[in-house]
Amino acid sequence: MDAGNSKTDVAFVGADGSVLASSRGPGFQPPKVGVEAALDILASTVGEALAKAGADGEGADSVEHVSACLANADLPVEEEELTAALHARGWGRTTEVRNDTFAILRAGVDEPRGVAVVCGAGINCVGMLPDGRTARFPAIGKLSGDWGGGAGLAEEALWFAARAEDGRGEPTALMSALPAHFGLDSMYALIEALHLGRIPSVRKHELSPVLFATSAQGDPVARALVHRLAEEVVALSRVALARLDLLDEEVPVLLGGSVLAARHPELDERVRALLATRAPKAVVDVVTAPPVLGAALLGLDHVGAPAEAGARLRAQYA
Template sequence: MSLLLAIDGGNSKTQVLVCDDTGAVLGHALGPGSNHQTAGGLGIAMDRLNTLVAQARDNAGLSSADRIALAAVYLAGADLPVELTMLADAVTAAGWADKSLVDNDTLALLRAGTPDPDAVAVVCGAGINCVGRAADGRTVRFPALGTITGDWGGGDDLGPIALWHASRAEDGRGPATALTGAIAGHFGLRSATAVAAAAHLDPGIGARLGELAPVLFATSRAGDPVARSIVVRQGEEVALLAIAALRRLELVASPATVVLGGGVLRGRDPLLHDTIRDRLADATPLAEITVVTDPPVVGAALLGLDALGTTPGAAGRLRTWSTA
């Protein structure tokens, strides 16, 4: 029996599984995000990962003598080739397994969402990213470095833009919006401007602006036009990423799967998903959308099982764990 270590290291949380080659999950650990770009550097990210790997091994009942054949490690922040090399070297040096696979966490989402060879995946959680593949082996990626590479979306953008609109409504530069009261209420302050001042003065408050994404969606569902316009913009950005990937793969006129995942998309907000569906239907009418409900670490584990050459039954058993 071979053992597999699967890791999904996201912006906000990290999940680690220890499995065997039949797809049985033996141990699990959950902890904070391990994106080296946002965690405070590679050293802190690796410390978090080492702690979680040790916890997962302990939960699996492994001794120090028990070797793991393969580590399938999929991390947010593995965006540029130089970062991928840096992370792969760090994982190898950590000695978690005899061999390792290291890549961007969006690939784990893609595998969790579909085995189809012609497919793209868009993740929208704290940030936003996209990858795609074609049956002939071609792949597409995006740098996903934020505003400087043309990206917009995810909680880290939705929260601040909601506060931007709320602040402008209060000082008269923008239309009135229910976001003003909703945002002030979320932080227990008297106004949206007070929230902005608190975020400016206190990095702890500033780091919490992503919490406003659910507030934004709730305000949108209540019918607020400003909030709805932000949600529509987010849907358009998700669709644009998918369409661009399909176009680069020359799949816009072919059947293909569009996998959606991440906290913003898993919520299945009706306006958000209607916008995505409509934009995709206009540009790539044969594409089919699927929303991933399995934890992304399942995709990492599936990629590991693929590399180990296991049977289809192993994948089914693994998915049974994810829905238990």
């Protein structure tokens, strides 16, 4: 299973790599609702997949291994706690929980070897080797030194636009572009609407594409933010490669998540140019395969399935 903040995909996969059934359900958000409540929501999606596969009610009797890549499993201790909580549900004989970034990495490589940077609502990076070694970051926001992600970019854009309008900051086209996205004529009106809840705060993520569009039109403030994000992506990649002793080897560096998968030309070109200098042997690519494929491949790795099973599984998600 791949469970993100907004949606969950579950696949019931045979040992030969055949997808026997799949289902989609709501997101996985234990920080908001608590672990058990989040698992209750997850259980309905799992149950739907089991029922489609004809295994409803059999649980661990029919499932050898549960491979779960979950949002909000940011620290190893959280992975351990969630592994125990999922296993207690009796969905399989064995259970392994990983952060959902590992699913994107494994979906993009033929073997568990490489580095992935994911930039969606937030930003994260992981690396892994076939021998089980990994490189990772806490990725819990500013507290752990993170910068970027769609939500973070929107906050930065709002900050610069607000200061441009009231005179504390330098001029930027973001000052008019951000409120215009919501049909408003000033940053003051947008600030008021967000503060009073007339525009739900969750909609702030819509401003990330506005930032990229404004940068593409030549606005220096917007462009500086795009370039800073490229620097963050490359910094994460290079540190992960160094931790795994991969800087001197040809190795995949995969980009995923809504912001990076959108392939904004300026961001994409900047990331590739910086990596060519700082990690010249990195082979950069964008992951377009669904993360649930990666979670399933990790499951096949765990049970020692032959390479043909992984190839069959990948073909079904092509």
